[in-house]
Amino acid sequence: MPILQSQFDTLLIPAIYHHFDVGRSQVPALRSRLFNVQSSVRAEERGTGMGGISPDAWDQYRKSGVKGELDMDQLYTQSYVHVEYPVRLPIEKKLILNDQYGEINRLIQRAGLSAETKMELDAVSVLNNAFSASYLGSDAKALCATDHPQSKHKSSGSYGNKGTTALSKSSVAATRLLMQRFKDDRGNLLGLMPNELWVPPELEDTALEIANSILDPASANNAVNAQRGRWQVIPWARLSDTTNWFMADGTWRSQVVNWYNREQLQVMLVEENTTHVVYEMKLHYSFGFDDWRWIYGHEVTGS
DSSP states (O other): OOOOHHHHHHHHHHHHHHHHHHHHHTSOOOHHHHSEEEEOOSSEEEEEEEOOOOGGGGGHHHHHSSOOOOOOOEEEEEEEEOEEEEEEEEEEHHHHHTTOHHHHHHHHHHHHHHHHHHHHHHHHHHHHTTTOTTSBOTTSSBSSOSOEEEETTEEEEEEOOEEOOOSOHHHHHHHHHHHHTOBOTTSOBOOOOOOEEEEOGGGHHHHHHHHHOSBOTTOSSOOBOTTTTSOEEEEOTTOSOSSOEEEEOHHHHHHHEEEEEEEEEEEEEEEEOSSEEEEEEEEEEEEEESOSTTEEEEOOOOO
């Protein structure tokens, strides 16, 4: 008696979902570490940067008897337009007819591995393209640039979060101070506390020495390493440049770096012929960042 299409659905759909997830779990994933991963029910999401509020308003009543007003400017708006990524997965009928479910499971796991790899490549592209003028944020500048406009409401003044210094204890210390001096659109200090070093594998050992050595790795005089305990070192094998590195404030990052899943994985049997059953799968998501003030990147050349 031939197997009906409904029976293929009953036999394979649960296995596809399970083994797809097994395959995804085999990929070392940092996407959820970099992004605030959320669900979306809209055609697109919008992230709007909010300007700073001067703390002086809190003192106004004490000084003048008039209550201060907390006002802020709306800054640049980042649009998150969800993209669909559908694929087809043909499965030979003879694998089912001959009870070769182990082979089917491995095929589905490879599909899951491929999907997670696709999303990881998209995720790391935020850092790999951080210095590229072809990938601009809502302020029309690359994520890491020397000339971010102070505000959409102010034509003068600019801020920078890009350097060119190789990773070392001294460059980490200097970059940390630069980030701690980041200001909002009104010129008020943000009070960032950078605590992450994002590096390629080639820089992991150097970063760990900087972050964890009790004594200064650059000194022969048993000086204390002031950077010890300040950093989480996050090596990412998918970072394409072997010398570029990034410093981040994890708290601010989690507020402005976003990944939206519009739909969970969908699996549907779409075709059946004498030799194959064909399933379609779809990923559907968007990603990006609302603001640049969470990161400082070094584009290192000539190393």
